[in-house]
Amino acid sequence: MRSAKSLHPDRTWRPFGWDDVVSTPGWIAVAVLGSVGSIARFLVDRSVSRHTAARFPLGTLAVNASGALLLGLLTGLALSGEALVLAGSATLGSYTTFSTWMLETHKLGEDGQLAAGAANVLVSMTLGIGAALLGRAIGGAL
Amino acid sequence: MATQDTARNSVPRRRIDFQELVAIATGGAVGSLARVGLSQALLTSPGEWPWATFAVNIAGALMLGYFVTRLQERLPVSTLRRPLLATGLCGAFTTFSTVQIELLKMADRNDYALAAAYLAVTVVCGYIAVFASSALVRRVRALT
Numbered sequence: 001m002r003s004a005k006s007l008h009p010d011r012t013w014r015p016f017g018w019d020d021v022v023s024t025p026g027w028i029a030v031a032v033l034g035s036v037g038s039i040a041r042f043l044v045d046r047s048v049s050r051h052t053a054a055r056f057p058l059g060t061l062a063v064n065a066s067g068a069l070l071l072g073l074l075t076g077l078a079l080s081g082e083a084l085v086l087a088g089s090a091t092l093g094s095y096t097t098f099s100t101w102m103l104e105t106h107k108l109g110e111d112g113q114l115a116a117g118a119a120n121v122l123v124s125m126t127l128g129i130g131a132a133l134l135g136r137a138i139g140g141a142l
Numbered sequence: 143m144a145t146q147d148t149a150r151n152s153v154p155r156r157r158i159d160f161q162e163l164v165a166i167a168t169g170g171a172v173g174s175l176a177r178v179g180l181s182q183a184l185l186t187s188p189g190e191w192p193w194a195t196f197a198v199n200i201a202g203a204l205m206l207g208y209f210v211t212r213l214q215e216r217l218p219v220s221t222l223r224r225p226l227l228a229t230g231l232c233g234a235f236t237t238f239s240t241v242q243i244e245l246l247k248m249a250d251r252n253d254y255a256l257a258a259a260y261l262a263v264t265v266v267c268g269y270i271a272v273f274a275s276s277a278l279v280r281r282v283r284a285l286t
Contacts, residue, residue, distance in 0.1 A: 021182060022178070022182060027175065030174055030175055030178045031171035031172075031174060031175050032171070033174065034170045034171045034172075034173060034174020034175065034178075034234050035166075035167035035168070035170045035171045035174070036167075036170075037170060037174065037234060038166050038167060038169065038170025038171075038173070038174075038229065038230050038233055038234045039163055039166055039167055039170065041229075041233060042163075042166050042225075042229055043158075064238040064239070067238060067239040068238065068239045068242040068243075070239070071239040071240070071242065071243055072242070072243065072246070075243055075246070085178060085182070088239075088240075088243075089177070089178045089181060089237075089240065090174050090178055092237075092239045093174065093177060093178070093234075093237040093239060093240050094170050094173065094174045094177075094233070094234035094237070095239070096237055096238035096239040096240075097232075097233040097234075097236050097237070097238060098199040098202065098203065098236035098237055098238050098241065098264075098268060099199070099202040099203045099205070099206040099232045099233065099235070099236040099268070099272075100206065100228075100229075100232070100233055100236075101238060101268075102203045102206075102265075102268040102269055102271070102272045103203070103206050103207065103210060103272050105269060105272075106207070106269060106272040106273055106276070121265060124238075125261065125265070128238060128239075128241075128242045129242055129245060129246070131242070132239070132242035132243055132245075132246055133246065136246065
């Protein structure tokens, strides 16, 4: 991603500059890895949710915190170019989710559980940033 | 599916359905392609507002609010639409981990104001997006 940017330092909007970084087989891999990330999210979410009695959406929290940790790790390992797009954006980007986090927060709010809704926002943000920092530190040390 | 919404944790175990996994994988592939495609078309540097990530997250939250509310009113509930559209498509189209890395990169540049604004605006707009799309579906449903 960074290398593609440096090819056109004066342009941020590059509608047809994709193949700079991602090759045609790379796009197929983006689709396949997106599927893998989504299925992993479903399975982790469902196994965490099943083992917790709380109504708090811990499954999504576990997915997002672990995904932020792993993406931090890849960043710390200084992965770049197509490898970062495939392992980071395609796989971990699909594994973690923003929309479900917001939907579950909205649901808690609708159910009148305002404290739980606020906690869902604050805990996810804090754990997400903390996990990304930790992952990057581990990756940098390796 | 309906019971999973109201009391997902009280559902002890449901066997993994192969068709459900295929639906999630299909939606996930499309969501991933759309998000990575947009992020490659719209590259931003760490000092800038990450428009690509912001756009997919808000659009995905709008879509999820719409799909989930629409699917709740269908009886019998379609068993594969939710995994395809909600878990697969919207789940993969939006991302949480990329936001965290973007925040770290902003903090690296001591751009704390941008990082705080990005995080706050993303969360507030994402919440409003889910709220607005589900409220709109209910409003339309009440009229018809």
